[in-house]
Amino acid sequence: MQRRRKIRREISRRALLRAAAVSPAAALFRGVSAKPTDIRIEEVSHSYEEYLYRTPYKFGGRAVDRVTLLNVHCAVRTRGGRVAKGFGSMPLGNVWSFPSKVMSYDATLGAMRTLAGRISKITSEYKETAHPVEINHALEPAYLKEAETVSAELKLTSPIPKLCTLVTASPFDAAIHDAFGKALDRNCYDTYGPDCMAGDLSRYLGPDFRGEYLQQYVKTQPAPRTPLFxxxxxxxxxxxxxxxxxxxxxxxxxxxxxxxxxxxxxxxxxxxxxxxxxxxxxxxxxxxxxxxxxxxx
Incomplete structure (x- = not known):
């Protein structure tokens, strides 16, 4: 048990890198049985909202007085032909996900907005049918590659960090999960077990997680009350x-x-x-x- 816990804490970075290096589509669908709950992305769109803070908000040595929200809408279709729409939103936190002492706030934010447009296109063009977790697993390498391309095209002093790429991609992932839950008339957090997922966590985290599913690590239903900080x-x-x-x-x-x-x-x-x-x-x-x-x- 102690060894198992140690392995969990050290979740094989090597295994994750190996998974990322494999062709996404091949890694995703090799030896995997289709699920009737699987979805296909039909449409993706994104927009922005700009807000000024009441007062500047300072953390990590930087003060910001505004925020840009990246909002994503998507439509998905199940194997049975049912269509549902989902929504995801995320603040483009360039100050903490793309910190820089040489590039301006507008420069790093602009890079995130450019990347968001590319991620939107990549996501909308992905036409495999699968579970949202599997879809994002397949798309992440393409997102990271596009971040490198954007960094080069914009001649950024520092390349877009991986964290920043994941932040930019997160509302797209959230919108797909939201649509998935609506398509099944279920809370999306109740769709991470073997009835909906074609493979267990070992596909992403290594053999130590064989037979285990994400549902064991998340709540399937919302708590009646949430603490406010x-x-x-x-x-x-x-x-x-x-x-x-x-x-x-x-x-x-x-x-x-x-x-x-x-x-x-x-x-x-x-x-x-x-x-x-x-x-x-x-x-x-x-x-x-x-x-x-x-x-x-």
Whole structure:
């Protein structure tokens, strides 16, 4: 059992690289039986939404005052001919998925938007019929290859990182899963067992996972309640003395005000990450202020 746990923690990077090196279509369908629940991508489209933050949000040493959402719509068809539509959305977090001290915010965001267009085309042109997990497994190498192409075409100072590529691709994957669940009239998280998937996890993670399926590691139904965390950015005012000029828009501006306003009991802290002493002092202050405020509720 101890050896098994160790193997799980070290999930064979070599096995993953081997899987990525194999031709996607060949790796996906070799010796695999078709499932009646399998789907085929019929249509893919994407769009963007732009939002300005109420105040700049700082983490990892960078402050941002806006966000771009990548929204994806898709349509899929089952082997039985049923058509369903799905939706996926993801913030294009270029600040954390494509950090750069030499390229501007607009440059890295522009690279992600260009890559999104290419991923949309690649996904829409994929016409094999399979489970969403298998479809994404087959498409990921093409996404990563296209990121290299975009990096070269745009003459980027640094190539698009793998993490950034996966972030950009994630709403496409989410939309396909959403459509899959709707096509089957099931929660998509309830479709990761042998009744819907043609192969077990050993196909992706190595022989140690033979006979196991993703359904063993995810909840098949949503929890009735989900904890809400209040995120304190690295530049957010903690107390009144931290405010240089009040916004005065009727919403809270300090941490005690937010705690009283929303009844907060869970705090998520963002740090700069480049000043250990400063980060430690800030965490200590947030803890002290939170404890003092909670006692007054």
């Amino acid at each position: 209040h995120s304190v950015g690295a530049g957010d005012p903690i107390t009144e003395e931290d405010i240089q000029r009040r916004i005065n828009d009727g919403l809270p501006e300090t941490l005690p005000e937010w705690i009283q306003y929303n009844g907060l009991v869970r705090i998520k802290i963002k740090l700069n990450g480049e000043d250990l002493a400063g980060d430690l002092e800030r965490v200590t202050k947030i803890d002290r202020v939170t404890e003092e405020t909670q006692k007054k509720r």
